[in-house]
Amino acid sequence: MSTLRFKTNINCGGCIKAVTPTLNQVAGQGNWQVDTNVPEKILTVQTTNTTAQQVVEAVQEAGFEIQQA
Known part of the structure; x- marks a missing residue:
């Protein structure tokens, strides 16, 4: 893994709710998390x-910005 x-x-929380269906489909439920407590x-x-x-692609499709850390 x-x-x-x-x-x-x-x-x-609203953003996480919006992206959840897409990320669950791509990565699987319980296989991802967002730390909203860091900048x-x-x-x-x-x-x-x-x-x-x-x-x-999944996060962008849900309307959010993303870049590899």
Whole structure:
């Protein structure tokens, strides 16, 4: 299993709710989390088969900014 980390602008519970369906579909429920308590709003994804590009595309599709940390 590998860990992917990204800086995002997902900064509140409402944002997390908006991105949840897309990230659950790509990464799987329970395999990702966003730390909204740090300025970089770090998204961490635990995965065995999801690529960084798939995560980036999913978050952008949900309307948020993302870049690999």
